[in-house]
Amino acid sequence: MRVISVAAQKGGVGKSTTAHALGHGLILKGYTVLFIDLDPQGNLSHTIAAEEDGATMYDLLMREVTALDAIQHAGGGDIIPANESLSAADIELTKTGKEYRLKEALQSIADRYDYAIIDTPPSLGVLTVNALTASDILIAPSQADMYCLKAMWHLHGTIDAVKKYCNPSLVVAGILLTRHNGRAVLSHDMADLLKDIAEQIGTKVFNTTIREGIAVREAQARQQDIYSYAPKSNAAADYMAFVNELLDGGVNHG
Ligand SMILES: Nc1ncnc2c1ncn2[C@@H]1O[C@H](COP(=O)(O)OP(=O)(O)OP(=O)(O)O)[C@@H](O)[C@H]1O
Ligand SMILES: [Mg+2]
Structure with missing residues (x-):
């Protein structure tokens, strides 16, 4: 299983949208994909139409359930969902090795999926560090504005620290x-x-650029992926071009 994190230190730049569109793009290419929601906002869980009750990422990180127990086969795909309970993780994960909880938890299901796509919160706390520690690949969405550029530097610092101490x-x-x-x-x-x-x-800026377009919000409101909801939209074309660029760049599973 290749693990891909979508992370940025800034809110609202399209992390969850990208995680969802990337995952579904890979599914359309014939790969098996596990969505992983590591954001207490639970936006990806909502778009995938995960059930409200049942085990969540919080239970998994607290070692109360196994990864297999935490996976939901929801309408929009297989997902380990998250909700606001996950915001306690920052306080409760304090012991040595706290950065490795997700990596450890995913080991038992590593042969079940081609890809895992992790959506992360807009902060650089223990959750994002867990995501980067468990990942093979990081994709950093950004808008073209000054605050996003600044945020990229913060992310850079975290990436360096994770590479040095947790995941070379x-x-x-x-x-x-x-x-x-x-x-x-x-x-x-x-x-x-x-x-x-x-x-x-x-690193590089991907050649593909994702254009702003109303279809993205509409698809999310209907809990559908962009390719099913608006196959002819700019967003569907752009995200599929991005998936192709990523795969052509050698990001193959296994
Ligand atoms: N290409 C796009 N065109 C139009 N709207 C978009 C596009 N990408 C994202 N959006 C919208 O912008 C908002 C933020 O996107 P998204 O939730 O993916 O960002 P995020 O980085 O995950 O945010 P957060 O940091 O809060 O988790 C959402 O309402 C989403 O529908
Ligand atoms: Mg998000």
Whole structure:
């Protein structure tokens, strides 16, 4: 199982949207995918239509259930869901080895899926560190604005620390420009700046850019994936192009 985290230090940049569209894109390519929600907001769990009751990521990290027990076969795919109970993890996970809880928990199901896609919260606490420690690959969505650029530097610091202490083999596959408005002049300048930052971090900006479009919100409101809901939308085309770019770049499972 190849584990891919979608992470950024900033809120609202398209992490959950990207995790969902990436996972479903891989499913359309014929791969088996496990969605993993590591965000107490539970946005991915909602979009996948996970049930409210049942075991969650919190129970898994507390070692009260196994990964197999925590997997739901929901309408939108297989998922280990999360809800607001997960916000306690920051306080309760204090012991040595707390960064490895997710990695350990996933070991028992590593031969069941081709890919696991982890959605993360917009902060760099113990949850995001667990995600990066358990991952082979990181994808960092960003919008083309100044705050996102700053946030990328914060993420860089966390990536360095995780690589040094927890997961030396973590690969930062790239920065994905999301919610892009091609008409804005400023957007173009920012995209150039983002390229500079990517170079300094030792990664790249993906060639594919995800355009802003109403279909994304509509699909989420209906708990559908973008390819089923609006197959002809810009977002469906862009996200599929991104999946192809990622696979062509050698991010194959196993
Ligand atoms: N390409 C897009 N076009 C239009 N709207 C989008 C696009 N991508 C994301 N959005 C919308 O922007 C909002 C934020 O997206 P999303 O929830 O994926 O970001 P996030 O980084 O996961 O946020 P958070 O940090 O709160 O978890 C959502 O309402 C989503 O529907
Ligand atoms: Mg989110």
